[in-house]
Amino acid sequence: MKQKVVIKLSMHDQKSRKKALQTVAGHTGVESTALQGQEKNQVEVVGEGIDAVVITTLLRKNVGYAELVSVSPVVQKKPDEKKEDDKKDDAKKTNKPSTPVIGSSPPYPYVYSGVPYQMYEIREPSYDTCCTIM
Numbered sequence: 001m002k003q004k005v006v007i008k009l010s011m012h013d014q015k016s017r018k019k020a021l022q023t024v025a026g027h028t029g030v031e032s033t034a035l036q037g038q039e040k041n042q043v044e045v046v047g048e049g050i051d052a053v054v055i056t057t058l059l060r061k062n063v064g065y066a067e068l069v070s071v072s073p074v075v076q077k078k079p080d081e082k083k084e085d086d087k088k089d090d091a092k093k094t095n096k097p098s099t100p101v102i103g104s105s106p107p108y109p110y111v112y113s114g115v116p117y118q119m120y121e122i123r124e125p126s127y128d129t130c131c132t133i134m
Contacts, residue, residue, distance in 0.1 A: 002074040005045045006036070010065040023062045027055055046074060086134045 020105040052071045059066040
């Protein structure tokens with residue numbers, strides 16, 4: 001079951017925001033992360049099978065003060081609502097060709113249905129590239 005978790009953090013600069021997003025994005029089951037709130041001091045995490053307590057504990061260890069604000073299930077749209085949304089999206093679309101981003105550094109800009117997202121690459125440890133001496 002997908003769920004949305006909102007965690008309030010004490011973040012004062014861009015460095016701590018970046019560290020918080022990287023910490024959350026590296027957790028298993030996380031599909032998307034976003035900053036929200038007036039001062040961008042809340043992290044919204046959406047995913048399937050995520051543990052809110054574990055994520056909050058990780059943020060406390062890596063960033064600082066963290067408070068769990070809410071945990072709620074993600075409401076999925078019914079097929080009728082999707083059709084109405086698609087009609088609205090068709091009216092908003094323009095014939096602008098999208099330009100691919102080549103050679104970008106993290107976070108990778110990603111646009112889906114006209115909404116910009118930031119995508120981070122998560123790498124698993126590779127045992128093929130270990131040192132050959134050992």
